[in-house]
Every structure is written in structure tokens, then in C-alpha cells.
Amino acid sequence: MNLNKYVPLALLALTLSAGSAFAQVKKKPVPSPKNKPGAPAIAPKSDVLPVDQSVIIGKLPNGLTYYIRANAEPKSRAELYLVNKAGSVLENDDQQGLAHFTEHMAFNGTRDFPKNQMVDYLQKAGVKFGADLNAYTSFNETVFQLPLPTDTASVFEKGFNILANWAGYVSFDPSEIDKERGVVLEEERLRGKNAQERIQQQTLPVLLNNSRYALRLPIGKEDILKNFKPETIKAFYQDWYRPDLQAVIAVGDFDPKRVEALIKQNFSQLKNPAAEKPRTKYSVPATPGxxxxxxxxxxxxxxxxxxxxxxxxxxxxxxxxxxxxxxxxxxxxxxxxxxxxxxxxxxxxxxxxxxxxxxxxxxxxxxxxxxxxxxxxxxxxxxxxxxxxxxxxxxxxxxxxxxxxxxxxxxxxxxxxxxxxxxxxxxxxxxxxxxxxxxxxxxxxxxxxxxxxxxxxxxxxxxxxxxxxxxxxxxxxxxxxxxxxxxxxxxxxxxxxxxxxxxGGQNVTAYVDNVSSEPLLAKIPEGSKVAKQDTDAAIGTTTLTLGNGLKVILKPTDYRNDQILISGYAFGGTSLASDDEFTSANLASSIISGSGIAQFNQGMLDKKLAGKNLSISPYISEFAQGISGNTSPADFETALQLIYLYFTQPRKDKDIWDANMEQTRAVLANRGLDPGSVYQDTVSAVLSNYNFRGMVTTIPRLNAATLDKAYDFYKKRFADASAFTFTLVGNFDVETVKPYLEHYLGGLPSTNSKETYKNMNIQPAAGVITKTVNKGVGDKSTVQLVFSGHYEYNEANNIQVDALEEVLNIKLIERLREQESGVYAPGVRASYRKIPGARYSFTISFGCAPENVDKLINATMEEIGKIKQNGALPADIQKFVAEEARSTQQQLKQNVFWTGYLASSSQNGENPDQILAHVNSLEQITPQTTKDAANKYLSGKNLIKLILMPEKK
Incomplete structure (x- = not known):
């Protein structure tokens, strides 16, 4: 159930302003380890809070502020930001939407980077457009983000030149402005032209009391975006992009003195306008009553x-x-x-x-x-x-x-x-x-x-x-x-x-806090000892086989000080449920994980775990069941106790079942009103070849489900631990945690049933299929093109598919966004799997104007045809290799990556050591291999076109 799309109107408004309707205490900054805490010395109530001594804060003679901090996480990387106190509230009546348009133009030509040269340069350095390189515009500010490697001095130093170009040297080439109009309008279409936007137009003036904020939404007005003159946007830039309203923030693995010199070198020449406009601070007037x-x-x-x-x-x-x-x-x-x-x-x-x-x-x-x-x-x-x-x-x-x-x-x-x-x-x-x-x-x-x-x-x-x-x-x-x-x-x-x-509160009584003083687990299980221990020195793992048959892959790391990630799986999942029990089985893990354990209902369990830094949840997927979670080293034993109890004493809570059923029925009741939901339901149906297991459940199937069936299925799936493999990654010592693993994981029941999954063949039908959904009054369409088929799963093929995915992303951004000005954010997602059956898919998706659907599909197929004919351009392969190498270097220092990777390698029967050769393997990618891959995977023999169009009038 995705309520986030619709729920908070106030929160939506705040998203536009980069705020948060439900702000809590801010996320804590973290200084250098050399600063050791002293005894608490809290100043009187009126004292101003100190400034962290680990950050250098300065101001150039022209008024530009800078923040510099050396920080080695991640290693050999830096975050460079340009922050402008220039947002949509500063726009004149004829400039509505141009603060945001200015942000777009910063990527479409500056003094030192004409047209798209900046994006091209950064992609070759391993910076991904949209994911790494990005920006946003809000009511009060516009912020540009530029993550860069610091181990290549020329690229890192060029980053400050790029920030300076954004700050004062955007070109505003008229031809580039005209090309970008369509992109900005498509961004507005993607985010709007729907029920939320129509409701927002009526409610924001009331919520914001007809203030400047209600009249200056960052996206602006469509007629202005279509027709403004270049001098109008230049005037906004010249008025508000000025050093006394700008800050450069640099945090990363670098020499702060060198960075300070680079900031002075690149930004000192920027000048404020001769006649500065006052930067008005707007507010929302109070509403009486x-x-x-x-x-x-x-x-x-x-x-x-x-x-x-x-x-x-x-x-x-x-x-x-x-x-x-x-x-x-x-x-x-x-x-x-x-x-x-x-x-x-x-x-x-x-x-x-x-x-x-x-x-x-x-x-x-x-x-x-x-x-x-x-x-x-x-x-x-x-x-x-x-x-x-x-x-x-x-x-x-x-x-x-x-x-x-x-x-x-x-x-x-x-x-x-x-x-x-x-x-x-x-x-x-x-x-x-x-x-x-x-x-x-x-x-x-x-x-x-x-x-x-x-x-x-x-x-x-x-x-x-x-x-x-x-x-x-x-x-x-x-x-x-x-x-x-x-x-x-x-x-x-x-x-x-x-x-x-x-x-509403007339008859309320005092809250009663139901808590329990009983221990989670009255007695530590005897467990079973380690029967076998293997080590893999190449990647630093130890694999234990316990007496009950369960395996544990252990990778101690120092990537985080207070984190241990836990993942466990065994094959089976809902594939082992009969058609009659499938809906109940599909609900089982969410019901059990929300019901508490043993004698503790979920509310009591939450209270019991207060003050502990851990989270443990069971899951059941199509082909596996398992446990996922995280814990601090201090709470590791408690985490293992929870795992033990989810296996041995899951709780059957009728109240939770009834509440979930009622809520799900309520959500399904109006699901058909939303065009996006109707479209996605159709996508799910077609891509599963109308197998009900791959589709959104129906009220009749929901009504046929029972708590008893769900509970019994869960119990069956967790009755035999002998086939389970657990992965632990984080801050621990193998010998120290071994006794805990022997007691709790080694104490899980074992029947040696040797169960595995069934391949239910939930996959798209073969052939060429077009499915059009006519739903919605908004002037917008959505397109998905899905290529799929059988796959030979191995590392060599996986690399080629990954490369083809990124090359297609690059080409479709160039064609559909930059050249056709017909979409805001085209996306290409490639996936491949070995289990439950070896399959691949390429999904190309974009939103656009209904009248442009056919033209943009044809343009997409043309770009695919070029790769099938000639292979990828060497420059595009270079961009992929740079991005993949950089991201791999970062991932190898992340607990979350290793947890997923080790589990995946175990499931697929792969040698996990191959990750160490991954970057060198990228040399296999050539124009010819991408040509071969495109002809193999994008042949068009199995192509499904899924199109959402407005209702016919």
C-alpha cells in the first residue's frame, strides 16, 4: 500500500520548499575522530551554541561564503555543493518558473562548458547524470550537487571551475533555452496533470494564506515557460545569482588548505551587481481563527x-x-x-x-x-x-x-x-x-x-x-x-x-501503558556446535556449518563502528503454496512480523526493545523465506534471540490479521480511481502473463484468505533451519560471536527436509504485444517498453547487460530529452536472474504528452537500431566503465553491499571472489560486444509495449 503518493498535502508543499512537515531532531553531524568528547559542560540557557571546530568557514571579499571539511568517508571522494539563496519566491510576475528553469540551464552551457560539454566531461570521469550530478530548486534556494573523485587531481580541481561556472557564467544560449522548454514542461507534466495537482491548486492558497509562497510554486506557469524571452531569465540570474547570496560547500577526502585555495582562485572574480536588489524575506501571514x-x-x-x-x-x-x-x-x-x-x-x-x-x-x-x-x-x-x-x-x-x-x-x-x-x-x-x-x-x-x-x-x-x-x-x-x-x-x-x-476528545481517559517485565527468552537454547569452518582469505570471509546444518557466512569489517547486518534465506517461498492457499501464504510474513513473538504482542515487543539499536524481520518471497535485519554489536545477542523466536515461537494475532484485512479492503475499494494504479495493475498483469500470483490481489481472494492458513504456512517455511544460510557483515570478531551463533542459530529446529523452490513460470508471454490503458483526464501518458527472454546467467553476460543498460540510458537522454525535448527523465532498467528460472528483461520507461507517444517510441527504437547496427560509441563505453569502476570501489567499502552480494552469490552458486576482478572485467566491453548484446537482448522478438493514455473524449 503506497499512501505516500497521496497522503500529506502539507508534506507535499514542504517538499517543494525542501523542508519537512514532521521534522524531528536533526540528523547529527559527525566530527573528525581526533575530537574526543570531554565531560558535559552545558552552557546557560541563553548561550549561543558553538561552531564545530572541524569545519572551516570563510567569506571572500565579494561576500561568497564557504564551508570546508576534511572527511574520509567515502575514501577518495568529495561532495561539492553550490548553494544559492535564490528560489521561486524571488521571481517577478513574468518570471514564474524561471528560478527552476535557471537550474536546468546551468547544465546546458556555461562560459567554459558550451552546450552539453559539462555533462559529457563529468560522465567520462565517472559521475552519473541525475544520480550523482544533480540540482533542485525550491521556494528559497537553488542547490547544485557535484560528487567527485579526489584521487584524480585534474577532475577534482575542475569541479571548482564547474561550480564557479554555475555561480556566475551560465550562457543562456537562446537555442538551448528553446530546447529546454519542452524538458521543463515534461517535468511539470510528470509531476502534475493529476488529482494531486488539481487538489493542490485549490488548497495551497488556503494553507499558505494567499502568501507569496502560494503564488510562487517552483514549477511556475506553463504559458511563461513556453513564451518567456531570454532576457527575462537572464535578468533573474543576474539579480539573484551573486556572491553575497552564495555558498560553496566542500566536504571530502582532501587537503582543506588546497581546497580553500581552489575556492579563492575560482570564485574571487565573481562580482555582485552594481545596483543590488534587496533580498526580501517573505513569510506567511497568520490566519485569524x-x-x-x-x-x-x-x-x-x-x-x-x-x-x-x-x-x-x-x-x-x-x-x-x-x-x-x-x-x-x-x-x-x-x-x-x-x-x-x-x-x-x-x-x-x-x-x-x-x-x-x-x-x-x-x-x-x-x-x-x-x-x-x-x-x-x-x-x-x-x-x-x-x-x-x-x-x-x-x-x-x-x-x-x-x-x-x-x-x-x-x-x-x-x-x-x-x-x-x-x-x-x-x-x-x-x-x-x-x-x-x-x-x-x-x-x-x-x-x-x-x-x-x-x-x-x-x-x-x-x-x-x-x-x-x-x-x-x-x-x-x-x-x-x-x-x-x-x-x-x-x-x-x-x-x-x-x-x-x-x-473529538470529549470522552478520553488517561492512557494505560501496558508493559511486560518478562524476559524475551526465559532460557538460552543449548544449540549445536560448529561442525565445519572454512575461510576465504581473498574476500575475508569465514563460513561456519553448525551441527543442525545451518550455514553462516561471516565477514568482519571496519566500515561502520556500530553496525552488524544480518541476512538469512532458504529456498521455498510462496512457490510451495497451492493456488488455494497462495493469498494467505503471501500475507504470512507481514502478518507475523507485525504480530510480535511468543507472549509479546507487537506493542509490547516494541516497548520491550526500547533503547536497543536493532531491527529484525522475517520475510517470504516467491522462492525463498528468510530473515533480514541489523543490530549494533551491543545488541547482537538480542537480535539473535529475536531470530530464534521468529523461527520457534511466531505469534498468531487475530487483531493484527483483522486490522490488516480491513485496511487492505479499504485501499482496494478506491484503487481503480487512480490512473497510475490502474496502469501499474495492468503492467503487472501483462508481465506475469495474467498469473494471479503476479497481480494485485482481489477482494474475493482476500476474503478467502485466513489467519490459520497464513500462520500454518509460515510455520512450515521456518520449520527446518538445516537449509538456511545466514550472512553477517559488520563490526564483530568471528571467535567472539561464534558461541552466540552456536546457541541461537545452532538451536533452531532441523529436519533436513531438503526442500527447494518451484519455478511457477511467472513471466511475460512471448511475442510482440501492445497494451493500451485509457484512464485519466490529465493530459499525460506513460510508456513502458519491455524486452525479455531466456538468459544464460554468468558474470560475462551480466557485465554486457549492465553496459548495454547504461549506454541506452545515455543515448535516450540525448535523444528523447536533449534532442526531441519530449521527456524529462527517460529510464532504462535491465535485470537478470538465475532463480527461479534464468531470465532477463530490459524496461524502457518515460512519461510524455499523449500526442508524442508514437514519435518517441519510434525514436527509442531508432536509437536501439543504431546500437544493433554499429555498437556503442567508445565514448559512451568509457562513461559506463568510469561510472561502474567508481561505484564498485565505493560499494566494496559498504556493509550493505557485502550483505546482499554474499547472499546473492550463495543463492546463485557463484564464487564470491569474482567481485575482486570485476573492474578489470570491464575491459571486455567493446563496440562489438555491445552490438552483439543489443542484437541478442533487444531483438524485438519478445517486446511488450505498455501505454497509458488519457480517457477518450
Missing amino acids: TAVKIVTDPEYPYTIAQIIVKHPGTVTKTTGDYMQQVRVQLFNQMLNARLNELLQRPNPPFLYGRTSYGNFIGDQDAYTSLVVAKPGELEKAVKAVVAESERARKFGFTLTELERAKQDALVGIGNAYRERDKTPSANFVREYQANFLTGEAIPGINFEYNFYIGNIYKVSLADMNAMAGKFISDQNRVVIVQAPDKEKANLPDDKTLLNWIAT
Whole structure:
């Protein structure tokens, strides 16, 4: 169920401003390991927070600010950012959309990089357009990101020249402007022309009180984007892209002094305009009382209510501000834990509910309650979410709730502190960007960790119990309801809706915190000893075979200080379920993982695990069942206990089953209203050759499913551990963890059943198929072209498929985006598998105007034809090889990569050592091999065209 597409209108608005409606305490920055924490020394409440000494902050004579920090994670890489205090709120009436258009033009020609030379240069250096090289425009800022290697001095140093070109030397070639108009309009079409956009147009003026923010959405106005003159966009650039409104942020594995010299060398020549325009700071005026807006749309699939109480904005600058930020984090955590408990009831009052205090748009904070109602049950949902705020206001929180929240907060800050020398550079960039744009303090992890340790236990229950009363108000409040047209008869008028809110908490009683003092596991299992131990020195792994037959692949690393990743699998999965039991079997793992274990229901289990840094979940896929999760070294034994209990004492919870069934039925009820869902359901049906196992479930199949069938299937799949293989990657010592593995994994049941998966042949039909879906009133289309077939799975073929995928990506961006100006983001996704049957697929996808569908499909086939005729250009192969080599070097230093890779190698029966030769293997790629691959995999013999078109008028 993907509610994120529709849920938070307020959150959508905030996404445009790069904010967060539900902001918690910010992610902690991490300083250099040389800075060791001292004893907590917290300043008085009014003291300004210190600045982390590990960052160099300077300002050039022209006013440009810079932030420089040496950081070795990832090694031989750097993050370079250009931050401009220039966003859509600064646009004149005739410039609406041109802040965003300016961002696009920065990639389409500058003084030193005409036309597309910049992108071409960076791709050859291993920087991927769209994934690595990117930018965004919001209400108040435009930000460019440029991740670069630092082990090639010429490329790294050129990066500062590129940033300077963006900052002051964009060309605005009229011909390039005209070509980019179509791309920007297609971006607007991709993100809009739908129910969400139509609802947003009606609700944002109310939400933002007709302020400048409501009138200056970054995407702009279509007629202006089509017709503006080059001098109009140049005027915006000249007015607002100026050194005194810009910052350069450089964080990475480099010499800070050399970087400072490069910044001075490249940016000192930039000049501010002779007659500077004042940079107006816009705000959203307060709304007396409550504004209500109820909106419906024929294609909107959910009924959603939002209650937004706006407050003056805050920026964390002092120790008092920081202390309040900590309180807000604890408040949000406790209140939403209560809302989550409601979802575990057999008849939950809503599909989704959340209430939080956090940053909002236009120098505001907001107390936002959001609830997604079941069809026809808006009153119940609104009153339920309001009641929890009222319960907190009237009766406060319990001491046990507060202690759990404090423990979890300490886990978060403790993890950040222990990983202080392993924090990715991008994390620091976000901190410094916020400091430049808003003045948000950057005290560093040493200070923040000590602050938490020294102050969190000073937060009293009285402090927390007073917060809900401060947040709740009927002034400067906006209430929004958005729903399908078909729900109109069930929607209230303004007066009734406000009455629901006013009376929602009338009869609430104090919250009762049900906790258990019983241990997770009363007795440690005896287990079984290691029967066999093998080592692979090449990749640093040890494989243990325990007495019950279970295997454990261990790879100790130092990539993270506080992380161990765990993955376990055995073959079987839902392929072993009969058709009659499939729906129940398909629901089994999600139901069990949400039901708790042994005598603990999920709510009790969550409370039991408070203060622990771990997550363990069972899963059942089409061909396997298993466990996935992560833990800190300190909580490793608890993680193993959870695994043991998910095998031996899964919990059958009828309340969770009933709640899930009811929620799924509610979601399915209106799924057919949304054109995108209808299209994707059709895609799933066609690509599975209408096998119901590969399609979205139906209400009749759901009604035929039972908890007993689901539970029994789960038990069968986890009854025999002898066929399981576990992978552990992270910070541990093999000999130290071995006894724990012997007790808990070695103690799992073993029947030596030797089960494996069945190949259900869920795959596309052979031949050429075209399927067109006519759905939706918006002027937009979606296209997927799927090439597929049988595959010979091996490393040599996999490399050729990967190369062909990236070459096609490059060519289709050049053709469909740059040349045809017909799409915003064409995508090519190649996949291959060995299990359950060796298959490959290439999926080419893009959104476009309905009238351009045939033209763009033909253009796509032409580009494929060129590769089939001549092979890839050497320059494009060079780009792929550079990108693949860079990404492989980074992945080899990541726990998450090794966890997935070792599990995949085990499943496919491959030698994992081959990854060490992967970069050298890229030499196999030539124009001839790409030509051969294109003719083999893109022959067109098995091609499915899936097209979404608007409804015929």
C-alpha cells in the first residue's frame, strides 16, 4: 500500500520548499575522530551554541561564503555543493518558473562548458547524470550537487571551475533555452496533470494564506515557460545569482588548505551587481481563527484530513533552542507511538494517522495532524486522531513512556557518536547548507552527544505534559479535507467538520501503558556446535556449518563502528503454496512480523526493545523465506534471540490479521480511481502473463484468505533451519560471536527436509504485444517498453547487460530529452536472474504528452537500431566503465553491499571472489560486444509495449 503518493498535502508543499512537515531532531553531524568528547559542560540557557571546530568557514571579499571539511568517508571522494539563496519566491510576475528553469540551464552551457560539454566531461570521469550530478530548486534556494573523485587531481580541481561556472557564467544560449522548454514542461507534466495537482491548486492558497509562497510554486506557469524571452531569465540570474547570496560547500577526502585555495582562485572574480536588489524575506501571514477547505476529485483514491496549527518558526541557535528541540523529539515519538498502537486493534479507526510538531513553510512551525480515513468513516478517523492530542493535553504522558522515548533518543545520538569517524560527507553538507540558509547551528557531534548525556534526564514529565496544550489551538489553524468525488455524500460541511474536531476528545481517559517485565527468552537454547569452518582469505570471509546444518557466512569489517547486518534465506517461498492457499501464504510474513513473538504482542515487543539499536524481520518471497535485519554489536545477542523466536515461537494475532484485512479492503475499494494504479495493475498483469500470483490481489481472494492458513504456512517455511544460510557483515570478531551463533542459530529446529523452490513460470508471454490503458483526464501518458527472454546467467553476460543498460540510458537522454525535448527523465532498467528460472528483461520507461507517444517510441527504437547496427560509441563505453569502476570501489567499502552480494552469490552458486576482478572485467566491453548484446537482448522478438493514455473524449 503506497499512501505516500497521496497522503500529506502539507508534506507535499514542504517538499517543494525542501523542508519537512514532521521534522524531528536533526540528523547529527559527525566530527573528525581526533575530537574526543570531554565531560558535559552545558552552557546557560541563553548561550549561543558553538561552531564545530572541524569545519572551516570563510567569506571572500565579494561576500561568497564557504564551508570546508576534511572527511574520509567515502575514501577518495568529495561532495561539492553550490548553494544559492535564490528560489521561486524571488521571481517577478513574468518570471514564474524561471528560478527552476535557471537550474536546468546551468547544465546546458556555461562560459567554459558550451552546450552539453559539462555533462559529457563529468560522465567520462565517472559521475552519473541525475544520480550523482544533480540540482533542485525550491521556494528559497537553488542547490547544485557535484560528487567527485579526489584521487584524480585534474577532475577534482575542475569541479571548482564547474561550480564557479554555475555561480556566475551560465550562457543562456537562446537555442538551448528553446530546447529546454519542452524538458521543463515534461517535468511539470510528470509531476502534475493529476488529482494531486488539481487538489493542490485549490488548497495551497488556503494553507499558505494567499502568501507569496502560494503564488510562487517552483514549477511556475506553463504559458511563461513556453513564451518567456531570454532576457527575462537572464535578468533573474543576474539579480539573484551573486556572491553575497552564495555558498560553496566542500566536504571530502582532501587537503582543506588546497581546497580553500581552489575556492579563492575560482570564485574571487565573481562580482555582485552594481545596483543590488534587496533580498526580501517573505513569510506567511497568520490566519485569524480556522480556515477550512474541502476538496474532491474524481481520480483521488483516499479520504484525507489534515489539521495544521501554525506557530512562529524557530531556528536552533542556542542551548535553550536545542533543549526544546530535544523535547519536541520526545513528544513526537510518544504521541505517534500511541497512534501506531491504534493500528494494531482489530478495527483501527483509520488507515494511517500521524501527529507531529515541526518545521513548516515561510518561517513557521506547525502542529500537524494527518489522518487517512476508510471510505465513509471520516468522522471516526478525525475524532480518533484528535482524541490522542486531547488525551495528551488532558492527562499527559506516563513516566514509562517518557523513559522509553529517552532511551531511544540516546540510542540515536549514541549511534551517531560511535560512527563519528565513518559519517558520509553528504551528511555534513546538509548541516552546512542549513546553517547558510537559515542560521541553524552546527555544534558537532561531540557537543551534541555530551548535551544529550548531560541534559536529557533533566526533561521532566511536567515539561512534556505541558507541550500539547502549547501546540493545540483554534487560531492560525487550517483544516483540509481531500477525497474522491464518490465520497461527496459522506463529507461534512465546514461547521460539522469543526464540531468533530471540537468534540473529538470529549470522552478520553488517561492512557494505560501496558508493559511486560518478562524476559524475551526465559532460557538460552543449548544449540549445536560448529561442525565445519572454512575461510576465504581473498574476500575475508569465514563460513561456519553448525551441527543442525545451518550455514553462516561471516565477514568482519571496519566500515561502520556500530553496525552488524544480518541476512538469512532458504529456498521455498510462496512457490510451495497451492493456488488455494497462495493469498494467505503471501500475507504470512507481514502478518507475523507485525504480530510480535511468543507472549509479546507487537506493542509490547516494541516497548520491550526500547533503547536497543536493532531491527529484525522475517520475510517470504516467491522462492525463498528468510530473515533480514541489523543490530549494533551491543545488541547482537538480542537480535539473535529475536531470530530464534521468529523461527520457534511466531505469534498468531487475530487483531493484527483483522486490522490488516480491513485496511487492505479499504485501499482496494478506491484503487481503480487512480490512473497510475490502474496502469501499474495492468503492467503487472501483462508481465506475469495474467498469473494471479503476479497481480494485485482481489477482494474475493482476500476474503478467502485466513489467519490459520497464513500462520500454518509460515510455520512450515521456518520449520527446518538445516537449509538456511545466514550472512553477517559488520563490526564483530568471528571467535567472539561464534558461541552466540552456536546457541541461537545452532538451536533452531532441523529436519533436513531438503526442500527447494518451484519455478511457477511467472513471466511475460512471448511475442510482440501492445497494451493500451485509457484512464485519466490529465493530459499525460506513460510508456513502458519491455524486452525479455531466456538468459544464460554468468558474470560475462551480466557485465554486457549492465553496459548495454547504461549506454541506452545515455543515448535516450540525448535523444528523447536533449534532442526531441519530449521527456524529462527517460529510464532504462535491465535485470537478470538465475532463480527461479534464468531470465532477463530490459524496461524502457518515460512519461510524455499523449500526442508524442508514437514519435518517441519510434525514436527509442531508432536509437536501439543504431546500437544493433554499429555498437556503442567508445565514448559512451568509457562513461559506463568510469561510472561502474567508481561505484564498485565505493560499494566494496559498504556493509550493505557485502550483505546482499554474499547472499546473492550463495543463492546463485557463484564464487564470491569474482567481485575482486570485476573492474578489470570491464575491459571486455567493446563496440562489438555491445552490438552483439543489443542484437541478442533487444531483438524485438519478445517486446511488450505498455501505454497509458488519457480517457477518450
